[in-house]
Amino acid sequence: MLQPNDVLDMSVIAALRELGDDGDQSLFLELLELYVDDSTRQMERLEQSLHAGDVKLSERIAHTLKSSSANLGAMTVSKICFEIELLGRNQSAAGMSTLFESAREAHRSAVSALIALRA
Amino acid sequence: MHRRILDALKHTGNLPSRTGLGLSILRLTQHDDFVLGQLARTIQSDPALTGRILELANANITAPEKAISSVEEAVLQLSIGTVRSVALGFTLVSSDRAGEGRGFDYDAYWSGSLIHAVCARHLASERGDIAPATAFTAALLSGIGRLAFAATHPEEYAGVLETTEGQSSKEILEAERRELGLDHSELAAALLRDWNLPEDVIHAVRSFELDPVRLQAPNPGALALEHVLRGAQRLAAAFQSGAGFRSPAWGQGSGETAFISREVALEPAALLRLRDRIVSEWQEWSQILEVPAATPAQEALSDTAAMRPSQPGSRRGLRILAVDDDPVTLKLLRHHLSRDGHSVRVARDGAEALALALEARPQMIVTDLSMPEMDGLELCRALRGSNVCSDAYVLVVTGHGEESRIVEAFEAGVDEFVNKPFNPNILLARVRAGQRMIELREHIELDKQELNRQNAQMSILNRKLKLAAMTDVLTELPNRRHAMRRLEEELASSQRTGSPLSVILLDIDHFKSVNDSHGHDVGDIVLRETAAVLRGCTRRNEEVCRLGGEEFLVIVPDATRETCAGFAERLRASVEAMEIRIGTYVGRVTVSLGVASLEDGVNTVDGLIKLADRRAYAAKATGRNCVVSSGEGDGRAQSA
Numbered sequence: 218m219l220q221p222n223d224v225l226d227m228s229v230i231a232a233l234r235e236l237g238d239d240g241d242q243s244l245f246l247e248l249l250e251l252y253v254d255d256s257t258r259q260m261e262r263l264e265q266s267l268h269a270g271d272v273k274l275s276e277r278i279a280h281t282l283k284s285s286s287a288n289l290g291a292m293t294v295s296k297i298c299f300e301i302e303l304l305g306r307n308q309s310a311a312g313m314s315t316l317f318e319s320a321r322e323a324h325r326s327a328v329s330a331l332i333a334l335r336a
Numbered sequence: 337m338h339r340r341i342l343d344a345l346k347h348t349g350n351l352p353s354r355t356g357l358g359l360s361i362l363r364l365t366q367h368d369d370f371v372l373g374q375l376a377r378t379i380q381s382d383p384a385l386t387g388r389i390l391e392l393a394n395a396n397i398t399a400p401e402k403a404i405s406s407v408e409e410a411v412l413q414l415s416i417g418t419v420r421s422v423a424l425g426f427t428l429v430s431s432d433r434a435g436e437g438r439g440f441d442y443d444a445y446w447s448g449s450l451i452h453a454v455c456a457r458h459l460a461s462e463r464g465d466i467a468p469a470t471a472f473t474a475a476l477l478s479g480i481g482r483l484a485f486a487a488t489h490p491e492e493y494a495g496v497l498e499t500t501e502g503q504s505s506k507e508i509l510e511a512e513r514r515e516l517g518l519d520h521s522e523l524a525a526a527l528l529r530d531w532n533l534p535e536d537v538i539h540a541v542r543s544f545e546l547d548p549v550r551l552q553a554p555n556p557g558a559l560a561l562e563h564v565l566r567g568a569q570r571l572a573a574a575f576q577s578g579a580g581f582r583s584p585a586w587g588q589g590s591g592e593t594a595f596i597s598r599e600v601a602l603e604p605a606a607l608l609r610l611r612d613r614i615v616s617e618w619q620e621w622s623q624i625l626e627v628p629a630a631t632p633a634q635e636a637l638s639d640t641a642a643m644r645p646s647q648p649g650s651r652r653g654l655r656i657l658a659v660d661d662d663p664v665t666l667k668l669l670r671h672h673l674s675r676d677g678h679s680v681r682v683a684r685d686g687a688e689a690l691a692l693a694l695e696a697r698p699q700m701i702v703t704d705l706s707m708p709e710m711d712g713l714e715l716c717r718a719l720r721g722s723n724v725c726s727d728a729y730v731l732v733v734t735g736h737g738e739e740s741r742i743v744e745a746f747e748a749g750v751d752e753f754v755n756k757p758f759n760p761n762i763l764l765a766r767v768r769a770g771q772r773m774i775e776l777r778e779h780i781e782l783d784k785q786e787l788n789r790q791n792a793q794m795s796i797l798n799r800k801l802k803l804a805a806m807t808d809v810l811t812e813l814p815n816r817r818h819a820m821r822r823l824e825e826e827l828a829s830s831q832r833t834g835s836p837l838s839v840i841l842l843d844i845d846h847f848k849s850v851n852d853s854h855g856h857d858v859g860d861i862v863l864r865e866t867a868a869v870l871r872g873c874t875r876r877n878e879e880v881c882r883l884g885g886e887e888f889l890v891i892v893p894d895a896t897r898e899t900c901a902g903f904a905e906r907l908r909a910s911v912e913a914m915e916i917r918i919g920t921y922v923g924r925v926t927v928s929l930g931v932a933s934l935e936d937g938v939n940t941v942d943g944l945i946k947l948a949d950r951r952a953y954a955a956k957a958t959g960r961n962c963v964v965s966s967g968e969g970d971g972r973a974q975s976a
Contacts, residue, residue, distance in 0.1 A: 244667075248668065255662070277708060281662050284704075284756050287757040288665055
């Protein structure tokens with residue numbers, strides 16, 4: 218089960234692996250690729266929008282990252298993104314930028330853990 | 337053959353149009369501030385509709401040299417209202433093309449015509465000697481003969497398509513002439529002539545595929561247009577092959593480039609410059625068209641067919657539209673839902689979803705709550721307000737922290753929600769619950785339709801019964817009940833307005849002896865024939881009724897006693913002149929008539945009829961076959 222500092226929730230990964238028939242991993246691998254590509258792009262967009270001081274857009278991107286990360290079991294990323302989203306709702310731009318660094322860190326770990334699963 | 341096919345196509349409404357085009361036009365004209373150009377552009381995405389609009393615009397043009405060849409001009413020529421109603425009526429009526437033209441790939445035809453048109457416009461504008469709009473129209477309509485064959489001769493044309501698959505256009509044209517008596521370019525030219533399109537457009541469409549045979553062009557403009565169509569077709573073919581211009585064959589100096597360059601008299605370098613412009617315009621068009629275009633971006637649209645309403649008896653899956661801005665969620669949704677037997681289409685935001693929903697009419701929409709552009713709730717409100725998808729079942733997927741919006745969501749018309757990240761089993765359970773609701777609703781809708789149908793039948797039956805209750809079965813004349821009611825109405829009206837009113841009571845002479853000596857069958861025939869003669873003599877507001885036996889009443893509104901007596905005399909003479917032939921028997925009958933009028937001082941229906949009856953009796957007494965219109969109880973005192 219999920220420990221606070223776990224990078225990935227392996228029960229989510231296990232459920233995703235079982236999506237294909239007869240142990241077919243192709244759907245799982247596709248989802249993994251999709252997440253790695255899309256979330257990396259969203260992280261970059263988040264950084265730019267925070268830099269530009271666009272609180273509303275940042276909140277939206279954090280919202281999307283929150284649910285897509287949860288889909289792949291990247292719970293820490295999801296949790297931090299949720300906090301960024303909440304701060305965005307309260308118009309706290311400074312707090313968002315501070316949290317972004319830890320979100321990026323968590324995302325990096327999650328991505329490398331996911332890439333390791335590909336093998 | 338030629339004439340027959342043309343006749344079949346007398347109205348271009350017989351040519352099938354793209355599904356969903358009508359809805360695009362609805363969407364465009366929903367707002368008052370829609371742009372004229374946008375409407376024209378949408379019309380142009382359909383060759384059959386374009387033909388119809390041009391035909392209408394040219395119907396008012398008398399001088400051939402002023403014939404209109406561009407949709408924009410046609411839209412200006414006709415009123416916007418006309419264009420709108422024609423476009424809508426036309427496309428909605430013909431939008432269901434199921435069962436037509438086996439083996440004919442409509443989507444390929446439509447997208448092929450459009451890319452041909454786009455290429456022709458760019459070539460024309462690069463050359464500068466032909467109006468780009470004319471080149472566009474000519475290319476768009478150039479393949480309409482094929483569409484016409486598929487619509488009018490589906491079986492024969494399917495055979496032609498089958499045997500000529502993969503062959504050159506020359507071989508296809510020959511096969512068409514062999515099997516159908518004419519080829520699609522002749523047919524297209526004939527159609528365009530029928531629609532009064534300009535002569536150079538007709539020539540170009542007729543000739544551009546005949547290479548290397550060349551027809552004599554009526555003028556240099558027609559020849560130039562022919563070249564442009566031919567070049568544009570080669571360009572379009574490259575596009576449709578999927579290679580675009582990226583394949584090595586399209587390098588500068590390659591065979592294809594050289595051919596087109598020669599054909600359209602443009603430098604190869606100029607031709608290659610056109611490439612990017614065409615690519616970007618084609619992308620825009622494929623948005624409007626929503627047909628599979630040979631670009632990866634359109635991949636998601638290729639499963640349009642899966643979203644068509646399911647046939648009765650096919651397995652019970654729902655048409656579901658899934659909407660989410662996160663591609664991972666979208667892929668998971670599609671996976672789980674299609675595995676559960678549903679046909680799924682996907683959209684990345686609310687605006688895209690709305691457009692798709694209007695076209696594909698999903699039964700259920702599974703949507704994310706927060707999305708860029710248009711969020712889940714705005715989408716839901718827009719759908720609830722639309723005519724097309726107002727009853728789709730909406731299941732919203734809510735993320736962590738969005739609980740506060742759930743109440744708002746239900747107010748916006750959402751039916752159910754599920755939390756994100758979703759547990760697939762819970763998601764599918766909620767979808768199934770929704771499916772029960774949808775099926776229940778569809779059953780109710782069917783029951784309602786059935787009820788309406790029965791109601792309609794019932795009211796028809798009621799009307800028939802009412803008519804039967806008022807009609808004499810033998811003579812089909814109104815019966816005594818109707819006569820009394822009608823006379824009451826006429827009397828009331830006369831008393832109100834002071835206008836005259838008269839009646840004639842009429843009795844067939846010696847009818848009893850006809851029955852006795854020739855039988856009741858002959859008696860019935862005599863009654864029917866007499867009724868027919870009397871009916872033939874009456875005018876609009878006069879009415880002949882059968883009171884019973886051999887007795888008839890003629891109601892004559894707005895007639896004085898004198899006028900009515902004249903009318904009665906005509907009736908008498910007409911009956912006397914009638915010959916009734918039954919086998920070898922030839923018979924004649926006569927009638928005795930009594931006329932009564934309000935002038936006689938009676939003021940009740942009963943009084944009028946009784947007076948007329950007494951006068952008819954007096955007519956019998958004076959020797960029959962005559963009219964009595966005075967005496968016998970004139971005045972109130974004797975009417976009782």
